[in-house]
Amino acid sequence: MRSDTILEVRQLSHLYANGQGCRQIDLDLYPGEVLCLVGESGSGKSTLLDTLAGRRVPQSGSLRFRDRQGTFHDLIHGDTATRRQLARREWGHVFQNPRDGLRMNVSAGANISERLMALGQRHYGHLRAQARDWLERVEIDPARLDDLPASFSGGMQQRLQIARNLVTAPSLVFMDEPTGGLDVSVQARFLDLVRRLVHEHGLAILMVTHDLGVARLLAHRTVVMQHGRIVESGLTDQILDDPQHAYTQLLVSSIVQA
Amino acid sequence: MTVLIQARGLSKTFVLHQQDGLTLPVLHDVSLTLHSGECVALCGPSGAGKSSLLKALYANYLVQQGSLTLLHHGQMVELTRATPPQLIAIREQTLGYVSQFLRVIPRVPALDLVAEPLLPRGYTQAEARREAGEWLARLNIPERLWQLPPATFSGGEQQRVNIARGMIAPRPILLLDEPTASLDAANRQVVIQLIQEAKARGAGLIGIFHDQDTREAVADRLYDVQAVKLPEPTTED
Structure with missing residues (x-):
C-alpha cells in the first residue's frame, strides 16, 4: 500500500445471484480527496460503496484502510471488533434517505452525541456542548438541539447527518446520493457545506451520485461505472470535458444544460 | 531563461463513439516551449485548435501522442503520465488556468470564491x-x-471574478483563455497590468487574446496554431 493512500481496493467483487453488483474493482483514495462514483442505476456504484464501507462482504479481492496514525487495517480478514471501532471513529456514512442515517425518535442533540457515547464519552454537559457546536457548524440553529429530526426540513436532516458523522472527526465519509432528495436551492447550500468541511477537516469523501453537475463542482476525481465495472476514471474536469469511453460520452452528452 | 513547459509532438483526436466512432483530429504534432518571464500568444483562425491546445497543456484534454513536460518544484514532470494526485498538486502549486467562464458552487460569495485558492497555501480565512x-x-x-x-x-464582472480567482495564488505557469473577451478598455488595462506583473515575477504565460491591443501589449512572441489538415473524417468499422 502506498504510504499516502487512505483506502486501497484491489480486484474487489461483490456479485448478487443475478450477476449484478461490482466486479474486479481497483481503486485508491487519498486523504482530503473527494471522489465521485457515477453511473446509471444498476451500474454497481452503490454496491461498491456499501462494500467499501463494510456494509457488504466482498466475495473476493482485498481492501485496506490506513488510519490517521498511519496504521494499515485489512478490512476483509481483520477482526470484527477493530472494524466496528474504525466505523465509529474513522468513518462516516451519509445516506440518501435521512431516515436510514438518523434516529428519528430521539433529539437532534442525541443523534449527534451517539457516536461520542459509543466511544466512551459520558459527561452530559460535554456531549451537549459538542452537539450544539456541530449544529452551528452545519448551519442549524442550536436552539433546535432538543427537537426531533422529524420536525426538520429535508436539507436540515441531511446537514444533521453530516454533524452526526463528523463529530468524531472521521477521516473518510461515505455518501450515497446525499443530494438526491434535496431541492436544487437546498442542494447548493449542502455542496458548499461539504466543500468547506473537506477543507477544514482534511476529509476524504467517497460519494455516489448520478448528478454530473455535483461531481463537477465537488469532486477532485470521478470514477465511471457500467455493468459493475469501472470503465473510466480520472480528474473530474477531464472526464467531463474529454470523456474517452463510449458510455461516459453518452452520460456527458445527456446532461441537460440549465 | 528557465524552461517551464516543453511540449513535443502533441497530437489529439476526438473519437465520438455516439457518432459511430467519428474521429475529429484537433491537434497534430504540436511542439512548443515556454520560458519563465515570457508570454506566448496562441494565434490562428477560429477552429485551429487554440483552446484545445490550452486544455491539453492543462491536462484537461488527454493527448494521444507526444510528450508534455513541465517544471514543478524544480523538476521536469511528464504531464501525460502524471497520476491524478500529482496533477492536482501541480495545478494547485504550479499550473494555473483562467477559463472564459466561471463555474462554481451557486451560493458562495464572490469574495470567498476568490479567496479559496489561497487556503491550501496556509492562509487563514481572514487573511x-x-x-x-x-x-x-x-x-x-x-x-x-x-x-x-x-x-x-x-x-x-463574472470574468473579472474568474481572473482574480485564477491569478490570486501566484503560480509559475498561467494559461489564459481569452481573459479580456468581455471587458471594457479600462478593465483590459488592469488585466494587462496583472499579466505584466506576473511576467516580472518570472511566471510564464500562454494565452489566447482575440483583442489585438491586449495581444500586442502582453505577448513576447506569437505561436501559430495550424488547423489539422487531414483527409476527410473517417468512421471506425
Whole structure:
C-alpha cells in the first residue's frame, strides 16, 4: 500500500445471484480527496460503496484502510471488533434517505452525541456542548438541539447527518446520493457545506451520485461505472470535458444544460 | 531563461463513439516551449485548435501522442503520465488556468470564491479574504457585490471574478483563455497590468487574446496554431 493512500481496493467483487453488483474493482483514495462514483442505476456504484464501507462482504479481492496514525487495517480478514471501532471513529456514512442515517425518535442533540457515547464519552454537559457546536457548524440553529429530526426540513436532516458523522472527526465519509432528495436551492447550500468541511477537516469523501453537475463542482476525481465495472476514471474536469469511453460520452452528452 | 513547459509532438483526436466512432483530429504534432518571464500568444483562425491546445497543456484534454513536460518544484514532470494526485498538486502549486467562464458552487460569495485558492497555501480565512478583497477592488468589482454569489453578475464582472480567482495564488505557469473577451478598455488595462506583473515575477504565460491591443501589449512572441489538415473524417468499422 502506498504510504499516502487512505483506502486501497484491489480486484474487489461483490456479485448478487443475478450477476449484478461490482466486479474486479481497483481503486485508491487519498486523504482530503473527494471522489465521485457515477453511473446509471444498476451500474454497481452503490454496491461498491456499501462494500467499501463494510456494509457488504466482498466475495473476493482485498481492501485496506490506513488510519490517521498511519496504521494499515485489512478490512476483509481483520477482526470484527477493530472494524466496528474504525466505523465509529474513522468513518462516516451519509445516506440518501435521512431516515436510514438518523434516529428519528430521539433529539437532534442525541443523534449527534451517539457516536461520542459509543466511544466512551459520558459527561452530559460535554456531549451537549459538542452537539450544539456541530449544529452551528452545519448551519442549524442550536436552539433546535432538543427537537426531533422529524420536525426538520429535508436539507436540515441531511446537514444533521453530516454533524452526526463528523463529530468524531472521521477521516473518510461515505455518501450515497446525499443530494438526491434535496431541492436544487437546498442542494447548493449542502455542496458548499461539504466543500468547506473537506477543507477544514482534511476529509476524504467517497460519494455516489448520478448528478454530473455535483461531481463537477465537488469532486477532485470521478470514477465511471457500467455493468459493475469501472470503465473510466480520472480528474473530474477531464472526464467531463474529454470523456474517452463510449458510455461516459453518452452520460456527458445527456446532461441537460440549465 | 528557465524552461517551464516543453511540449513535443502533441497530437489529439476526438473519437465520438455516439457518432459511430467519428474521429475529429484537433491537434497534430504540436511542439512548443515556454520560458519563465515570457508570454506566448496562441494565434490562428477560429477552429485551429487554440483552446484545445490550452486544455491539453492543462491536462484537461488527454493527448494521444507526444510528450508534455513541465517544471514543478524544480523538476521536469511528464504531464501525460502524471497520476491524478500529482496533477492536482501541480495545478494547485504550479499550473494555473483562467477559463472564459466561471463555474462554481451557486451560493458562495464572490469574495470567498476568490479567496479559496489561497487556503491550501496556509492562509487563514481572514487573511485570504483580505487579499481577495484587494484583487476584487483592483479589478473594479464594487465592494457591495463582494458578499454576493456571482451568478447574477454581468458577464464582464463574472470574468473579472474568474481572473482574480485564477491569478490570486501566484503560480509559475498561467494559461489564459481569452481573459479580456468581455471587458471594457479600462478593465483590459488592469488585466494587462496583472499579466505584466506576473511576467516580472518570472511566471510564464500562454494565452489566447482575440483583442489585438491586449495581444500586442502582453505577448513576447506569437505561436501559430495550424488547423489539422487531414483527409476527410473517417468512421471506425
